[in-house]
Amino acid sequence: MKTVFLTLLLGLVCAAQEAPAELDPSQITGDWHSILMAADNIQKIEEGGPLRAYIRQLECTDRCSSLSVNFYAKFPSQCTFLNVVAEREGDVYHVGYMGSNFFELIPVSENTLAVYGENFDGVKSTKMTVLNKI
Template sequence: MQANKMKVLFLTLVLGLVCSSQEIPAEPHHSQISGEWRTHYIASSNTDKTGENGPFNVYLRSIKFNDKGDSLVFHFFVKNNGECTESSVSGRRIANNVYVAEYAGANQFHFILVSDDGLIVNTENVDDEGNRTRLIGLLGKEDEVDDHDLERFLEEVRKLGIPEENIVDFTKGDGCQAQ
């Protein structure tokens, strides 16, 4: 009987150690995200949303969080018929690393921090007609795209089942000068 209790205790200890050693994705701290960013790539399940004149054909400039990290503002340009229009969208935190914002419908998104210079944003948009679109974007602080960040982005695109031909490349320049 004593030996069985010892085995159970030992197995409990081993299980506890195994569970504690599993990597749990941590929510990126808002201070790691807040700052200047540029759009590098956006993939979408609906290319009308990210194509020329689409609402998510956006040239991001910055993401700014408030001090508590429970609200944020995206500052960006949208190019429509060759003309750049400056815009911003506010969002709020509703759960651990889950945010919502109203832009071209209702959006729920979360951040996947890749590196000091790269950020992936996973978004679900439900437009005014009730159509759901999955979007994933790779943002960068520099003009150059890190190969590791790009590979991680492509992994996320594949996980969502978005065809790679639905990826829009924003790295060639946007013609919308920062103001």
């Protein structure tokens, strides 16, 4: 059910947006909490899955050309705090974490942010959507 909800949410957000505007760092930078996660490969985001991560903070630098992402992930049974820096190419960010990752930030409201991403682990591509709230 969450997958259907997130897919519908992403579709509505994308349809409602006009031509891509420059990201406003004040909308992105801050403390965030992942509340919903969906993927076309459920094993990747299940408990103990390599892509099950809980975003805690985002920070735009240089007008959002770089994005610092602080998050927690479990390896294998211990929760670990991690930080990665993603670089923007056009409207898409790229970062290496558990393979190659490409993602887009989609501000939904002033306190909600959707992240649509794709992970390629060298064998299979996984599409994900994560909904975050302040």
